[in-house]
Amino acid sequence: RKEVEQDPGPFNVPEGATVAFNCTYSNSASQSFFWYRQDCRKEPKLLMSVYSSGNEDGRFTAQLNRASQYISLLIRDSKLSDSATYLCVVRDNFNKFYFGSGTKLNVKP
Amino acid sequence: GAVVSQHPSWVICKSGTSVKIECRSLDFQATTMFWYRQFPKQSLMLMATSNEGSKATYEQGVEKDKFLINHASLTLSTLTVTSAHPEDSSFYICSAASGDYEQYFGPGTRLTVT
Numbered sequence: 001r002k003e004v005e006q007d008p009g010p011f012n013v014p015e016g017a018t019v020a021f022n023c024t025y026s027n028s029a030s031q032s033f034f035w036y037r038q039d040c041r042k043e044p045k046l047l048m049s050v051y052s053s054g055n056e057d058g059r060f061t062a063q064l065n066r067a068s069q070y071i072s073l074l075i076r077d078s079k080l081s082d083s084a085t086y087l088c089v090v091r092d093n094f095n096k097f098y099f100g101s102g103t104k105l106n107v108k109p
Numbered sequence: 110g111a112v113v114s115q116h117p118s119w120v121i122c123k124s125g126t127s128v129k130i131e132c133r134s135l136d137f138q139a140t141t142m143f144w145y146r147q148f149p150k151q152s153l154m155l156m157a158t159s160n161e162g163s164k165a166t167y168e169q170g171v172e173k174d175k176f177l178i179n180h181a182s183l184t185l186s187t188l189t190v191t192s193a194h195p196e197d198s199s200f201y202i203c204s205a206a207s208g209d210y211e212q213y214f215g216p217g218t219r220l221t222v223t
Contacts, residue, residue: 101152
């Protein structure tokens with residue numbers, strides 16, 4: 001079983017749509033949680049950290065459910081520029097990071 | 110966010126030669142640096158984790174004698190691909206982290222071995 005699992009997608013949505021990604025992790029002792037985005041042939045870039053109380057940054061909202069061991073990312077009012085692969089990343093209690101395989105998002109005009 | 114640089118951004122080398130890739134954290138001290146490899150349309154694969162001043166910890170299946178990692182200072186780590194072969198052609202990405210915080214990625218190095 002993988003440490004971090006994501007639906008690979010692709011999610012094809014029209015501009016302006018709201019889209020949500022989920023990610024599950026297997027280690028209940030995981031400490032920190034992040035969402036990164038990766039554009040084609042580029043390095044991953046940190047989108048946002050995920051806090052226990054949930055957090056929002058503009059059109060992006062991240063939630064953490066420790067009991068069910070999943071993390072979510074909600075994107076409202078999708079833009080063409082949101083098209084990318086979104087990576088769920090979990091850090092365990094030994095400071096080791098685990099990456100999901102990514103969820104591909106295509107926002108279409 | 111923090112800035113991490115990598116050099117070179119791309120390199121083409123002949124089979125059997127060695128290639129060194131540098132990773133630098135430009136505006137923070139990185140206690141830990143990570144080296145990843147990514148093949149086309151696949152996810153990042155962690156190769157090794159290095160802490161400043163100590164030996165790198167390699168992931169299972171990664172040959173430490175082939176992929177030499179040096180983390181001599183809090184701002185610089187190097188990855189040397191020794192005796193490169195065409196199957197080593199890939200996108201190599203480093204990242205740096207300070208303490209318990211997020212990882213910041215370098216722009217990657219695209220290696221092509223002919």
